[in-house]
Amino acid sequence: MKKMRDFTIKERKKFQAWIRALIQLACFIFFPSAFTTAFAGIKYLLTQIGAGEEIAWTPFVAVLAALCLFTILFGRFFCGFACAFGSLGDALHGLYLYLLANSKIIRRRSRKKPRKLPKSREKWLGAVPYIILAAIVLLCFSGIWDRISGLSPWEAFSMLRAGNFKLKGHLAGLCLLGILLAGMCMKERFFCRFLCPMGAAFSLLPVLPLSSLGRDRERCIPGCSACSRSCPAGIELPESGKKENAYGCFQCQKCVNVCPKGNIYCGIPQIRGNEVLATLVKTAVLAGIFLWLDI
């Protein structure tokens, strides 16, 4: 069987990008509300407890539990491939890159690549999702959230997506959505890394080392850092022996395909070079969960 690493880097990257885009598109079309449903599970639990009401195994809780279990097994694959909001951001960012490369109007100061944030700033911005998660949890607990849900950019997004244009009470959410989309456009996965409360919940979970990526550091080309530069989550991959997970990883597999030496592999070394198989298996499991729970 021909292995992925027998192809050139360019072919691998292209193949990987197409597979990912296809999965993202399919998930956007068929399961667009998965991410808000899972988050509604968190909000439901906290709202009920705050009000002293009973908590039950509702559809929201079921989706939340299923996605958390999936994340424990396979990492934040949902974020990288199935989240409709992340996919929309990726599409916008792709469009932005295309325009930067091809349009004279947008390309100013001969800049061909998007600007980068300094590392130090990225570090403290990475804590913001946890703050947002904590704030929403507290608002739900105190019963205030239901009254201010017009602020939610996700609700505005879901309404637009469902073709519901009665956005009167959702102007604030709509404005926030605009800002977020602009951010996602300029910087890949801007929202997911620096704002997303659902992602924060996922990255608090213990992730089994099955899918966690690592690299054979001693085989690296000195000063290469192609993997770090390709990573939308800004992760410096750990040495593979260490089994320490990078909890911010969305499992996008870009680093695996960009490595000129094929040095990066996941927790199952047997499939090394064919990590795309793991991606397909994870997609099938996730689709099975979605169909079963009727999202």
Next chain:
Amino acid sequence: MRSFWIRTVNLAAIVGILFTYHMVLSIYNSKDQVARLQAELERVEPKLQNDGRRSAPAEYQDGVYSGEAEGFGGPISLEVTITDGRIADIQILSAEGEDGAYFSMAENMIPTVLERQSPEVDTISGATFSSNGIRNAMKQALGKAGEK
């Protein structure tokens, strides 16, 4: 590996707290419900002996009535069946534009409506659009059934 175990303990603690909360509250609530039902029974029993009929007065005309209202992503249509002047059954006919999980949350209103014999029940928090759709469609159907 250390952070993995810390996270595992955290997760176990959260699940444990939720589970305990659920258990404690359901025991508490079931006791509460028994007391409530007993009180209701004592209130209703004399009336039953008086006229041999159920306590709630007939409010609607018998028949099957349909109603439709805007939900989250489109119209929700349903059918309300009235027997002996009471709301006996509510069937969802179609809800194409709704998201699965949200709509099944909103459907939890229906047992409450049947119990209270009124469409004026609280919407389900987190599934407000679908709940409002179901409620408005019920109101429309019950409007056709006409209050006597």
